[in-house]
Amino acid sequence: MQRRLYFLLPDIETTHKVVEKLLLARISEDQMYVVARHSADTSGLPEAGITETSHLAGAAERGAAAGAVTGVVAGLTALVFPPAGIAIGGGVVAATGLAGAGFGAWMSSMIGIRHDNPQLESYQEAIDNGQVLMMVDLPADRVEEIENTVRDNYPGADIQGTDPHKPAFP
Template identity: 45%
Template sequence: MKRIYFLVPTVEIAKTIVDELLLARIEERHIHILAKHGTPLEDLPEASLLQKSDFIPAMERGLAVGGTVGTLAGLIAVALGPISLVVAGGGIVLAGGLAGAGVGAWLSGMVGLSVDNSRLKHFEAAIERGELLMMIDVPRDQVARITELVSTHHPEAHPEGTEPTIPAFP
């Protein structure tokens, strides 16, 4: 999946685009709209905490760092421990890596929930001016079709590019 970004000037235009996306078989759960605080979105699919916060990028970083630290801790335990640890060394290193990855992802994810999404900083000024940020998650082979559909039907909606990969769970 790839995420396509559009800046849309009004709620009415956003409603029309959402209707067209639904007709183009893009599920509502793959459409996220972020607006200035206090903007009435009515029945538009509002961006959730996962899209508004830095949860996913923070979790990715924590998973990598925690897994590395856990693996290193497992290797040190095997190298410095008694001979019985050396025999079970592979399991200890694997367990250390998995435990470190889990704890790192959990802790950094909790921190990421309290931080604004760093990927959306580019759009802050436009959102503060009253524009709506529309994020649409589509399969890779449909990016060009959906971008063209929105751009041709709504020239006032400005395509702002794509994000390379979207995790399956947000």
């Protein structure tokens, strides 16, 4: 199981050092995400993308679930009340459920991409004040090791804890 570790770093220079240390600890850049204020020079750092900074993943997951339920209900309705005497089988229920899940995920992701990730909103003031938020996706059994590495080597780092799991979508 993956976990996302959050910590605040005092500045960009420290962030570069932490990234180097994590690379030496066999954490790839694909597992690191940095969020800093817009005026900060983050070149050479693994910047967070739209999936980390927006509400895309959460919205798509909820949309897929709602769409699947709606699709299954529509399929069951068509099964019970077939239109114009057309014979409908159980495959229609599965097909409408899958179609509903896909449509729901797509529509919800279009809405979610326009909203900030609520997890990051709590860090916005620190980011605006010049601190750098770093997120690292790790196997659950390495979280304590990486926390200790950061804490021991960079006393200015403020470890904020972990998410219970890394978002699975997209």
